[in-house]
Amino acid sequence: MRIVTEEDDGYSRDMKREKWKTVSIDRISSLVLLLVAFVYTLAGWRLPIWVKDLPGPALTPRILAVALTVLAIIIWFQAQPFPKSGQGRALWGRSVIILGFLFAYYLMLPLLGYTLCNFGLMLGVRRTFEPGSWRWDAIGSAIIATAAYFIFVRMFGLSFTEFFLWE
Amino acid sequence: MDPVQGILFGLGRAMEPQTLLFCFLGVLWGTLIGVLPGIGPTGGLTILLPLTSGMDLTQAMVMMAGIYYGTMYGGSTTSILAAVPGETASVITVLDGHQMAMKGRAGAALALAAIGSFVAGTMAVFGLAFLAPALASLALDFGPPEYFTLALLGLSTAALLSNVSLAKGLSMAVIGLMVGTVGMSVITGYQRYTFGRIELISGVEIIAVLMGLFGVAEVIETVAMTFRPELRREPLFDLRRIFPNREETGRSIGPMLRGGVIGFFVGALPGSGGALSSYVSYALEKKISKHPEQFGTGAPEGVAGPEAANNAGATGALVPLLTLGVPYSVVTAIMLSAMVVHGVFPSPLLMQRSPEFFWTVVSSMYIGNVMLLVLNLPLVGVWAALLRVPQRWLVGLILVFCVTGVYAANFSRFDLLVVTIAGGIGVLMKRAQLPAAPLALGMILGPILENALMQSLILSHGSPLIFVKRPIAAVFVGLLGVALLVPLLQRLFGRRVVPTTEEEM
Numbered sequence: 110m111r112i113v114t115e116e117d118d119g120y121s122r123d124m125k126r127e128k129w130k131t132v133s134i135d136r137i138s139s140l141v142l143l144l145v146a147f148v149y150t151l152a153g154w155r156l157p158i159w160v161k162d163l164p165g166p167a168l169t170p171r172i173l174a175v176a177l178t179v180l181a182i183i184i185w186f187q188a189q190p191f192p193k194s195g196q197g198r199a200l201w202g203r204s205v206i207i208l209g210f211l212f213a214y215y216l217m218l219p220l221l222g223y224t225l226c227n228f229g230l231m232l233g234v235r236r237t238f239e240p241g242s243w244r245w246d247a248i249g250s251a252i253i254a255t256a257a258y259f260i261f262v263r264m265f266g267l268s269f270t271e272f273f274l275w276e
Numbered sequence: 277m278d279p280v281q282g283i284l285f286g287l288g289r290a291m292e293p294q295t296l297l298f299c300f301l302g303v304l305w306g307t308l309i310g311v312l313p314g315i316g317p318t319g320g321l322t323i324l325l326p327l328t329s330g331m332d333l334t335q336a337m338v339m340m341a342g343i344y345y346g347t348m349y350g351g352s353t354t355s356i357l358a359a360v361p362g363e364t365a366s367v368i369t370v371l372d373g374h375q376m377a378m379k380g381r382a383g384a385a386l387a388l389a390a391i392g393s394f395v396a397g398t399m400a401v402f403g404l405a406f407l408a409p410a411l412a413s414l415a416l417d418f419g420p421p422e423y424f425t426l427a428l429l430g431l432s433t434a435a436l437l438s439n440v441s442l443a444k445g446l447s448m449a450v451i452g453l454m455v456g457t458v459g460m461s462v463i464t465g466y467q468r469y470t471f472g473r474i475e476l477i478s479g480v481e482i483i484a485v486l487m488g489l490f491g492v493a494e495v496i497e498t499v500a501m502t503f504r505p506e507l508r509r510e511p512l513f514d515l516r517r518i519f520p521n522r523e524e525t526g527r528s529i530g531p532m533l534r535g536g537v538i539g540f541f542v543g544a545l546p547g548s549g550g551a552l553s554s555y556v557s558y559a560l561e562k563k564i565s566k567h568p569e570q571f572g573t574g575a576p577e578g579v580a581g582p583e584a585a586n587n588a589g590a591t592g593a594l595v596p597l598l599t600l601g602v603p604y605s606v607v608t609a610i611m612l613s614a615m616v617v618h619g620v621f622p623s624p625l626l627m628q629r630s631p632e633f634f635w636t637v638v639s640s641m642y643i644g645n646v647m648l649l650v651l652n653l654p655l656v657g658v659w660a661a662l663l664r665v666p667q668r669w670l671v672g673l674i675l676v677f678c679v680t681g682v683y684a685a686n687f688s689r690f691d692l693l694v695v696t697i698a699g700g701i702g703v704l705m706k707r708a709q710l711p712a713a714p715l716a717l718g719m720i721l722g723p724i725l726e727n728a729l730m731q732s733l734i735l736s737h738g739s740p741l742i743f744v745k746r747p748i749a750a751v752f753v754g755l756l757g758v759a760l761l762v763p764l765l766q767r768l769f770g771r772r773v774v775p776t777t778e779e780e781m
Contacts, residue, residue, distance in 0.1 A: 149454055208703075211679065218683075238671065267684045268687055
């Protein structure tokens with residue numbers, strides 16, 4: 110670690126390129142936050158700020174939108190280099206797969222029911238990350254899905270029964 | 277009811293079989309969550325939160341508190357045995373705990389962590405019992421302006437301590453407050469940001485967002501960032517000799533006691549919780565040690581102090597919730613959600629209105645600490661063996677818990693969509709180094725803040741000067757100013773330090 114001045118910022122050309130990449134994440138964050146503030150203001154534009162000299166429903170949202178705008182601008186000017194994790198591609202790939210499983214769970218729940226959806230989720234995760242043999246993956250997933258049914262529906266009394274299989 | 281009477285009364289209630297059972301389940305689940313890397317106390321609590329709605333509130337809170345400090349206990353196991361902290365408060369334990377294990381003192385390190393946690397946890401329970409009534413009586417004078425400034429101070433400090441730039445922390449807190457404005461405005465009765473969806477009239481489901489941010493996003497990070505099959509082949513240490521020798525015990529007594537005091541008070545500060553407590557304790561022990569050079573090489577003080585502090589910090593974090601009704605950490609904010617679901621709104625009057633609830637929860641923590649000692653010392657080999665469970669099983673199981681918990685909260689399929697979207701946003705936030713804790717805290721504190729703001733402005737006929745005219749509120753505003761200005765001044769007058777090599781970055 111060393112203290113640097115404006116003239117010598119301590120970065121090689123490669124590091125500067127890397128720095129630009131990482132700085133841009135902060136800049137993108139800043140732009141996204143600005144967009145959120147704008148959309149939030151627009152969506153609540155018709156709400157009154159004051160109602161008969163009393164604070165109205167749009168007072169807090171307007172204050173928040175202004176605060177977020179100011180903070181987004183500060184983030185833009187404070188953009189800092191990030192450490193490179195080297196795991197980016199793996200993270201994105203696995204993120205998309207897991208989120209995809211969850212979205213499929215949301216879509217299929219009314220059709221397949223709680224137990225079959227849990228079975229599918231378990232099997233999907235097992236087959237995607239470090240798969241074993243199909244037979245044991247399927248048996249293990251079936252045991253967990255059935256156990257979840259008995260624990261949550263039978264023991265805790267949660268109303269999943271209308272989704273259990275095709276009942 | 278004075279504190280001694282209260283504790284005795286609470287112990288009587290906490291010893292009832294059902295309460296004991298929920299306390300046991302809480303500490304068991306907490307230890308499990310703490311042992312498993314990736315899911316911290318927030319995720320562990322969130323997963324079980326929906327199930328608490330069908331339980332008796334006292335038993336639910338006993339269980340949730342058990343989960344919280346159980347996580348602190350469990351987190352030390354993986355830190356010591358595998359150098360993989362189960363949760364953030366145990367990160368510092370890796371430095372000396374794992375070194376002790378490498379020197380053949382794994383059992384002693386685990387015992388010091390467990391005994392330290394027990395000693396400090398017990399001290400913190402008594403601290404809570406004696407301090408809470410005094411704080412609560414002080415807070416009886418609070419009106420809406422005081423609550424507004426107090427909540428704002430807590431939220432800002434949480435953003436400040438979120439380990440990233442203040443602007444990023446605050447921006448996430450603001451986003452959380454924005455999400456909190458969705459739905460029917462309590463004061464004005466207007467519907468805001470519902471876009472015609474019936475599911476949004478009562479607001480965005482907090483449990484679904486928390487589950488997405490802290491459950492799904494954490495799972496994804498665990499899978500993607502720490503997915504290491506070799507962890508399962510980590511050689512396990514000799515755990516038959518679990519008691520520290522005389523020298524280790526002698527060197528650890530002081531750090532345990534100091535850790536208990538530090539942890540309790542630091543934990544009660546806004547936004548700090550167990551993690552900051554353990555760092556402060558470690559820094560102090562190193563500073564006052566006659567052999568600071570031994571820290572990082574297996575010093576028992578470096579295990580006993582921080583582990584004691586993080587457990588006391590977990591109890592200390594309950595002080596603002598139970599005495600002021602304002603949660604200062606995400607975990608206590610989740611507990612607040614559970615209380616609100618049961619129709620109990622924490623306030624300074626909680627101890628007067630629901631003494632049974634308050635003292636049972638406080639006393640159960642002492643029992644929970646005893647349970648944890650019994651669970652952790654003899655069964656440490658069992659917890660260590662959990663590291664061998666394939667991660668693909670755990671990921672699937674946690675996801676099943678997440679979707680079940682979210683759906684069970686309202687029996688709404690829409691919430692499954694919310695948890696998926698929140699999970700995706702959580703991953704993006706991690707990539708952009710935007711902290712999730714201030715967002716969650718903002719979302720939960722949002723309605724409290726907004727109601728207090730509106731009521732204050734109604735009282736003052738629209739003048740914001742009410743926040744500086746009332747002495748207590750003015751003190752909070754002053755503290756808020758200091759909290760926000762110090763980092764700014766440091767930035768303006770401090771020199772910029774950057775790493776000089778890519779490796780250092």
